[in-house]
Amino acid sequence: MSTPSIEFAGHKFQPQLCGALYWQSENTLIVSDLHFEKASHFARHGNFIPPYDSFETVNKLKKTCDRLTPKRLILLGDVFHDQYGYQRMAEQARSIFDTIISGHELIWIDGNHDRGHAPENVVVHEKVDIAGIVFTHIATDNPMCEISGHYHPCHIMVHKGHKMRRPCFIFNEKKIIMPAFGTLTGHLECGSPAIRSIIPDPHFAVLGTNRILMK
Amino acid sequence: MVQESHLQSNRFKGVAVPQILHDHPLTQWMHNRGWHWFDHQIRGLNAARKGHDFILFAPTGAGKTMAGFLPSLVDLHENGSNGKLHTLYISPLKALAVDVHRNIGRPLEEIGLDITYETRTGDTPQSKRARQKTRPPDILMTTPESLALMTSYEDAETYFKDLKYIIIDEIHAFLHSKRADLLSLNLERLSTFAPNLQRIGLSATLDDRETACDWLCRKKGEIVTAPAVTTPQVEVLQTQDHMPWSGHSARYAIPEIYKAVSQAKIAVVFVNTRSQAEYLFQSLWTINDDNLKIGIHHGSLERELRRKVETSMAEGAINCVVATASLDLGLDWADVDLVVQVGAPKGVSRLLQRIGRSNHRLNEPSRAILVPTNRFEYIECLAAISEIKKGNLDGVEPKEGGLDVLAQHVFGVACSGGFYADALYDEVQKAWPYKTLSRQDFNDVVSFVMDGGYALQSYDRFARLSEDNGRFTLRDKKIARQYRMNIGTIVEAPILKVMLRNKTLGSIEESFVNNMTAGDTFLFGGEVLEFQGVHNSFVKVTRSKDKQAQVPNYAGGRMSLSTHLSDVVRQMIGHPEQWALFPDQIREWLELQHEKSQLPDEKNLVIETFPFEKRYYMVAYTFAGRNANETLGFLILRRLKRLKKRPMGFVMTDYALAVWALKPFDHPENLFDPSIIFEDFEEWLQDTPLMKRLFRDAAVISGMIERRHPGTTKTGKQILVSSDLIYDVLMKYEPDHVLLRAAYRDARHGLIDADRIKHFLTSVVGHIVHRPLQKISPMAVPTILQISRETLARKDRDEYIFEDIEEQILKEASVDTVN
Structure with missing residues (x-):
């Protein structure tokens, strides 16, 4: 089976089952909304939800990097659930994360959750422009082609007569909104007005259990 | 009114009124009204005066509340108030706390006793709560949750250290629930603060009084029982029409129900589900020639509407209320003189509590009529009546604290x-x-x-x-x-909306979807729907192409048959000498079963297999209750899938479980090996x-x-x-x-x-009887009919079609002569 791909702004992007987007011609991997340390964010307020989300998410990222061996890594905002997430990250998860970000040409896009905060020596960008495509956290009304995250889109998918709610990429010829990569992240349905107002004529790449459904 | 029932009943019977009570102004107040103390009130007081805890089992109307407060009122009169909290009263319902506040308040006000008493619930204004903290009343009436809140305050120990009595009302209503766990922990907390605190429990009659006493009392606990003055008169409704094979509609009995209701002053008609309540309410109105005032009361109705009905009942402004269990904790039933139970009672204690709440005149027996809606239920009703006569009640399954x-x-x-x-x-x-x-x-x-x-x-x-x-x-x-x-x-969210795309089809009880996994089909609103999942308290469904649903129909809110009653039913069926009580049609049905297959009894699990309409059926007479049967159904379905038997679906009642498949069952007894609960259960559960x-x-x-x-x-x-x-x-x-x-x-x-499954499967090891049959057995008919009923789309549920199907099944089973 051929790998599904999204033709966008004259380039070919390959959505991954894990929620990452691979841009082969640029050897670039894009992930959005990792929301590291979401659990410990809650723990700060006395709700002790299991502290394993960062470890789970960073391992998923590591596996993806090992498999696709990208040169460049774009983190498309909300890498951490809040501004102090990096400091809270447990050693085990953080060392994996540090190895990942130092092992790639890193582009860190600012998010709304961790605004202005990144590990030391990491440059935080509001947005970047690569090959005529803008990478930013929240979609804008910029007429340029734009790839963003933020909304955690999900789609009601019909698969073998079973309907399920799955995270997805939602796109048209001007915008791609990426799904959230993080483990404990919630979802927003694609039909919601917030998403529809940005992409009124959507296509989807829906992340199934074993395959990606393009529609 | 607290002691109203004394007007009609109870002359002073023998336990001497202690001097301290004799001299109490309450006694004079009672005498002025021509009332006397009940024995159990005095016995409770005596236990408390000895420093003992006690739990009182008494029917409503027996001065139960006064019995609970009496030790406290006597002590306050004797020793005076010291400005600290003296007595706590805990009720499972806010409204009941308010009610008791009014009822206990009346004699106190009329006598002019210098005792302060207040309620404290979630509705109490902040200013009053703050004042209650600094200047507590002598008696505080509250709920388990408010108590938990109060014991968490930093000054809790000082606040409660002079507490002398805690009265816990309606213990039977929440014993062995998580609410009771919380209350139980707080009781111990209070006893640490106030080591001499005495506990007083009030309960409707329970079978396992010792356990309830252990639950409440410390070492010196006494059980005080108010003797039931009369045994309730309970009978099965006699009708013209024949007893239906299956279903729960009670349609056949509506004229007789109406007749019974119209002869009563106030009747409560209890049904087991909301849809039954709606159906019966409508049906009674269509034949309401006497213009009776008939009301309805169930959990889906707005709280205001429910309160209105309750008020009408209390004021005697209504003739009949059709209700589900939502009315069980309703407050004032004093004038209700008839309880009609539609559908089998499922448990002896619950039935007795319902009957016991009605008719506060203790010298007249309470009256109840049971209306079975199918043949198995008829036997269950008779079993319940025989147990009431013998005085055998269900035990409450104790459970470990959460x-x-x-x-x-x-x-x-x-x-x-x-x-x-x-x-x-x-x-x-x-x-x-x-x-x-x-x-x-x-x-x-x-x-x-x-x-x-x-x-x-x-x-x-x-x-x-x-x-x-x-x-x-x-x-x-x-x-x-x-x-x-x-x-x-209490975690809210019991009702979920059923969503087909963006359309709401209606509401469904959460418990129904709890056991389903994506792809299971069920019937709702006349359509076969495929379950997709629960998202944000919506049940997502799609339309299914299947004509029959795999998972039994949504019934909602139905109780499981109690283990005790189930044992009695099995025993009654298995011993023909006990059939004398049964009407002809039931007796002939069982005789035919005996002849064509085998009768289940208290020891054996009978399993039948037979082909029917190009499919293979297995019916197991477990009598394990619907919850356990449903879980067992899911487990067996799972195991059959693994064995590649191509199971199609199952249906269950309290009494039996039927599974059907495209391939024949061989050695179906192996499916009931206890290992199923160990091997498949964990996986299914996850x-x-x-x-x-x-x-x-x-x-x-x-x-x-x-x-x-x-x-x-x-x-x-x-x-x-x-x-x-x-x-x-x-x-x-x-x-x-x-x-x-x-x-x-x-x-x-x-x-x-x-x-329950574990216990049942273990108990039938070596006692499983498999009867391979050529065709459906008489006893399987109700269960198999249940399949047709539940999987016939409601939109084409034309009565003629239905009767055709019934006819065909009966013919095949050769039981058409029975009627």
Whole structure:
């Protein structure tokens, strides 16, 4: 089976089952909304939800990097659930994360959750422009082609007569909104007005259990 | 009115009125009205005067509330108020606390006794609560949740240290629930604060009085029983029409029900489900030639409407109320003189409690009419009546206290000023539901409260508690607010909306979808729907192409047949000498079963297999109750799929489980090997949404995630964390976490009823009788008809078509002569 791909702004992007987007011609991997340390964010307020989300998410990222061996890594905002997430990250998860970000040409896009905060020596960008495509956290009304995250889109998918709610990429010829990569992240349905107002004529790449459904 | 019933009944019977009571102004007040003390009121007082705890079992109207308050009122009169809280009264219902406040208040006001008494509930204004804290009344009437809140205050020990009596009302209504766990823990808390505190319990009649007494009382506990003056008159409704084979509609009996109702002053017609209530309410109105005032009362109705009906009942302004269990805790039933129970009672105690609430004139027997809706139910009704005559009641299944409730409590104790782990463990173990709590479980709960108690990675830097030489205290007093927002054991969300795309089809009880996994089909609103999942309290469904649903029909809110009654029914069926009571049509039905197959009895599990309409059927007469039968149905379906038998679906009643498949069953007895509960159960449990729901409840009660308060809305998509995602992460990294253990414990009872299946399957090892038949047996007919009924789309449920099918099945079973 051929790998599904999204033709966008004259380039070919390959959505991954894990929620990452691979841009082969640029050897670039894009992930959005990792929301590291979401659990410990809650723990700060006395709700002790299991502290394993960062470890789970960073391992998923590591596996993806090992498999696709990208040169460049774009983190498309909300890498951490809040501004102090990096400091809270447990050693085990953080060392994996540090190895990942130092092992790639890193582009860190600012998010709304961790605004202005990144590990030391990491440059935080509001947005970047690569090959005529803008990478930013929240979609804008910029007429340029734009790839963003933020909304955690999900789609009601019909698969073998079973309907399920799955995270997805939602796109048209001007915008791609990426799904959230993080483990404990919630979802927003694609039909919601917030998403529809940005992409009124959507296509989807829906992340199934074993395959990606393009529609 | 507290003592109204004395007007009609009860002359002074023998237990001497002690001098202290004789001299009490209440006695004079009673005499002025021509009333006397009841024996059990005096016996309760005597027990309390000896310093004993006591629990009083009495029917409504027997001066139960006064009996509870009497020791306190006597003591307050004798020793005077010292300006501290003297007596606590705990009721499971806010409204009941208010009611009791009024009823106890009347004699106090009329006599002019210098005793202060107040209520304190969630509705009490902040200013009054603050004043109650500094200047408490002598008597405070409140709920278990408000009590939990009060014991968490820092000055709780000072506040409660002079408490002399605690009265707990309606114990039968919540014994062995999570609410009772919380109350039980707080009782021990209070006893630590006030070592001489005496406990007084009030309950409707229960079978296992010793357990209820143990639950409540410390070492010197006495059981006081008000003798039932009369045995209730209970009979099965006699009708013109023949007894239906299956179904629950009671349609055949409506004229007779109407007739009985119209002869009563106020009748309550109890049904088991909401849809039955709606149906019967409508049917009675269509033949309401006498213009009776008929009302309806069930859980889906707005609270205001329900209150209106309750008020009309109290004022005698209504002739008949069609009600579900939602009315069980209704307040004033004094003038109800007839209880009609439509559908089998499912348990002896519940039936007796319902009957007992009616008719407060103790010298006349309460009257009740049972209306079975099918043949099995007829036998069940007779079994219940025979047990009432013998005075045998159901036991209440005791269960271990919830670890989630314990977590909430430990947090509360920390809020009230901290604890030593050893001392708190000792205290908790004195609470009846936690008497077998292991130190390991306790420690795990404490670490959970402290910082989540995770083994692989710690939140110690955010810990809520700090430990110093074995003493645990709140790290920051502000955290107490989090506890106080989260008190209670009732997690809302019992009703879910059924969504087909963006269309709402209606509401469904959460319990129905709990056991389903994606792809299961069920009937709703006349259509076969395919279950997709539960999302944000919506049940997502698609239309199914199948004509028949796999999962039995949505019935909603139905109780499981009690183990006790189930044993009696099996015994009655298995012993023809007991059939004399049965009407001809039932007796002939059983005789035919005896001839063509085999009768189930109290020892044997009879399984029949037969081909029918190009499919293979297996019917097992488990009599295990619908919850257990449903879980068993899912497990057997799962096992058959693995064996490639191509199972199509199952249907269950309280009495039997029927499974059908495209391939024949060989050695079906192997399906009932107890190993099924060990091998397939765990796997099924992890997949079923019910487990995630149980986990969500545990997560909310324990305070892992915050309770959603009514009226608050989601402010952003990432504010809440889905408990389902938490469950998945926790299962992966820490499957033995204390909260997962808490959820697993809950699966042993209630909707999943794992313990009952386990017990049943173990008890029938070596007693499984397989009868391979050429065609459907007489006893299988009701269950098989249930399939047709539940899978016939409602939109083409033309009565003629239906009768055709019934006809055909009866013919095949050669039982058409029975009628």
